[in-house]
Amino acid sequence: MRILILGGTAFLSTEIARQAVSAGHDVTCLARGSTAEPPEGVRWLKADRSLGANSYTEVSGEWDAVIEVARDPALARDALTRLADHAGHWTFVSNCSVYADHSTPQAAEDADLLPPLPAGMASTPENYGESKSAIEQATMEAAGGKAHLCRAGLIGGPGDGTDRYGxxxxxxxxxxxxxxxxxxxxxxxQVIDVRDLAAWILDAADRGVTGPLNAVGDQxxxxxxxxxxxxxxxxxxxxxxxxxxxxxxxxxxxxxxxxxxxxxxxxxxxxxxxRSNGAARVAGLALRxxxxxxxxxxxxxxxxxxxxxxxxxxxxxxxxxxxxxxxxxxxxxxxx
CATH class of the missing domain: 3.90.25 (UDP-galactose 4-epimerase; domain 1)
Incomplete structure (x- = not known):
């Protein structure tokens, strides 16, 4: 596949890029690289996405898969406007924080969501769930028929910079x-290994998996x-x-x-x-x-x-x- 990763220098996106290169895919990462660089073997388009449309001047051609990891709706909307029509499949790495309620065990993908962050409102750590919800909405509007909303849970494993699971x-x-x-x-x-999550994101893109799915580990x-x-x-x-x-x-x-x-x-x-990971397992999620x-x-x-x-x-x-x-x-x- 010809893959564009909007990121590629942080924990999960780096692992996705590393596995994609190892699998023989043609991988490009669009990222600032302010704290790290993409893995070896990746074509790096160094760009600051906060500059809007100017961020994508070097992005050209058609993509079998685009993988988006943004948390700022403004950045995500710019990417969708510029790239959605040129992507065969679109993965948005969302988060289970989009759900409005966290009190009910075994909740699945049909649980109620937080209202999307209103356009023009700044994305902050405090409105993280609403920001991801807004990106999900924008993704479905621009690329719904080919979009995988990958609702990740807590991600752990080697390289985790949050220091929680470790x-x-x-x-x-x-x-x-x-x-x-x-x-x-x-x-x-409930923790999902970063290596398993990255592998599933790539596999799901290759097989054309779409819709919202809880990418969470076993309990x-x-x-x-x-x-x-x-x-x-x-x-x-x-x-x-x-x-x-x-x-x-x-x-x-x-x-x-x-x-x-x-x-x-x-x-x-x-x-x-x-949360339930049953639907994701049916869709191919494999957990070590x-x-x-x-x-x-x-x-x-x-x-x-x-x-x-x-x-x-x-x-x-x-x-x-x-x-x-x-x-x-x-x-x-x-x-x-």
Missing amino acids: YWPARFARDNQPAVVPAITGHAT VPFGDYVAASRSIAGYQGEVLTAPEEWLVNHGIDYWAGPDSLPLWLPPGHDGFSA PWQETLKDTLDDERSRGLGRHRKAGLAPATEARLARELLANQPVRPSA
């Missing part, structure tokens, strides 16, 4: 000091994920299970960011990491065993440095402070 195995590998874990043993986690109980993380890391320390309310009262954040506990979700999010992703993630974490500053997770000093208080006050009994 926090727990890296934490247990870092040292044997007491580890603080939220009391959410039975809560679902794994948090307790199983933590136990496996401890095992592969060889952790021999004490695990202190902390009640959710206690953590909130001590200023610990959900999900991501400094002094957070990754994969711990706020109330009302029982379905956030428990989650334990393989976990092992490879820890290998990647080790190579990047277990003691590095992280974007998500507890700082060692914060965890030590929480552990001292848990042990002193014994709100819960430590688990082995």
Whole structure:
């Protein structure tokens, strides 16, 4: 295939480009490259898409597949205006954040969506879901009959820069000091390996898969994920299970960011990491065993440095402070 990737220098888009080149496709990436360059073997059109129509002056010819990863509706609309008529297939990598409700487990693609971000309103991290919803709407209007709306869940695996999925195995590998874990043993986690997602995006484009599909991993109980993380890391320390309310009262954040506990979700999010991937599996999505992703993630974490500053997770000093208080006050009994 002749493939145009609108991106190609970040986590997922880089993996898509790498796999596409390895498979023998003719791959072009349109990207600024401000922090990284596309993989070797890719034709790189260096352009700043914020410049609008001028960004596409070097883009020519017909494309078997165009893959869009934007989060800004203005950028996505410009690309659709310029390229939709020249693409045999169009993939928009959306996100499950487009859904209006995250409380219902096993929700499928027919669940209600957030209203699209109004035209002219700036896209921000706070309106991420509405921004992706607006791009979905624009994509269907311009390329609906050939568009795949790939609604990704949390993406993990080697190279993940968000530090969420890798926090727990890296934490247990870092040292044997007491580890603080939220009391959410039975809560679902749901992560898709970046390599599996990239492979499916390319396969779906090649086969002409269309429509909205939840590109999410299988559900794994948090307790199983933590136990496996401890095992592969060889952790021999004490695990202190902390009640959710206690953590909130001590200023610990959900999900991501400094002094957070990754994969711990706020109330009302029982379905956030428990969406159905049945339709995507029928459409060809193949997932490797989650334990393989976990092992490879820890290998990647080790190579990047277990003691590095992280974007998500507890700082060692914060965890030590929480552990001292848990042990002193014994709100819960430590688990082995």
